[in-house]
Amino acid sequence: MTGSLPRPSCNxxxxxxxxxxxxxxxxxxxxxxxxxxxxxxxxxxxxxxxERCVIVQSKVHGYDNRATEDAIAARPATYRGIALVPTDVSDAELKRLDVAGFRGVRFNYMHHLGEGDSVEAVLRLAGRIARLGWHLQVHGDPSVVLEEIVPCLLKGPVPVVIDHIGRIDAALGLDQHHFDAMRRLMNHPACWMKVSGIDRITRKGPPYADAVPFARTLVSEYTDRVVWGNDWPHPNHQGPIPDDRELVSRISDIAPEEAARHALMVSNPARLYGFGENV
Structure with a gap:
């Protein structure tokens, strides 16, 4: 299963x-x-x-990034973080988090996570995190994220990473409106996609035959701006908790070509999260 993963692969x-x-x-x-x-x-x-990993701060801990920071500190060469911060966070705190291994800020626009921050406030923050080489990460309902939030954020100075294939509905097929909107966004050179979450967009369950084509299309068309993760421990999952070994086994379906698989698992995350020269 893991033998096909290039080294050093990143979750x-x-x-x-x-x-x-x-x-x-x-x-x-x-x-x-x-x-x-x-x-x-x-x-x-x-x-x-x-071997490498990016820990994304969760609403479970709110703006208290210490659990993520503690985990990064245990493996500082190979682990990075994405923070949750208020949009008026101080520059000093951003610099402290940067030294601790954080490389971006996540914003949620899911109904169950409460009202999201205004685009104007996020763009003001983007102007400050640009100096650190950070990026924005966005998670939310596709009708909000793909049609309202990300188009505005791409006018800012930093890359924008969309979570979990935009949380689209795989049952609607590759010709659906939301996937068309996603591909238009991905034509922007600052837009990135996490092809995590096939287990969240599926309506059939493993081996995720309805969801894999979305991830495979994105990897094929935007090879240099896609990354993969397993979303462990799968919070707020609406279906059965997926087997992480199954999710890893689907990587070869998502990126069947060796060069694309290396980009997805090694060189793209190395660039986006600053893992250094070994790409």
């Missing part, structure tokens, strides 16, 4: 939750169904052959 989207005794959960956000500490993430990535 570019996952989370850590807790332990709550050290890193309390945000009282304004729904708590996770279980803790997901760094030790469990390290063991899973190691078993799957994923």
């Amino acid at each position: 570019a989207h996952c989370h850590v939750f807790g332990p709550a005794g050290l890193f309390p959960f945000d009282q304004l956000s729904p708590p996770p169904t279980a803790e997901a500490p760094k030790e469990a993430l390290f063991a899973l990535n190691d078993a799957l052959g994923l």
Whole structure:
């Protein structure tokens, strides 16, 4: 299964939750169904052959990025982070997070996560994180993200990364309006896509035959601006929790060509997250 992964492959989207005794959960956000500490993430990535990793701060911990920061500190050469911060965060805090290994800021526009920040405020922040070489990451309902939010953010000075294939509905097929809108956005040189989340957009379940073609099309057409992640521990998942080994096994379907697979798993995340020269 993992033998086909190029080295050093990157899991570019996952989370850590807790332990709550050290890193309390945000009282304004729904708590996770279980803790997901760094030790469990390290063991899973190691078993799957994923040597590099990007931990995305979750609403579970709100703006308290310490759980993510602690995990990065344990593997500083190979782990990076995406922060959650208020749009009026201080420049000093941004610089501190940069030194700690963070490389971007995520904004949520999903109904269950509350009202998202205004585009104007996010663009003002983008002007400040540009100096750090960071990017924006956006997660949300496709009708909002693909048609309202990202088109505006792409007018700013930093790259914009769309989560989980835009959370589109695979049942609507490759000719659907939302996928057309996504491909138009991807024609912009600053737009990136996480081809994570085939387990979230599927309506058939594993082996995700309805969802894989979306990821494969994006990898084929925009080879230099796609990254992959497993989204462990799969928070707020509406279906059965996926088997991470199954998700890794689908990488060869998403990127059947060796060069595209290397770009997806190694060279693209190295550029986007600053992993250094080994690409």
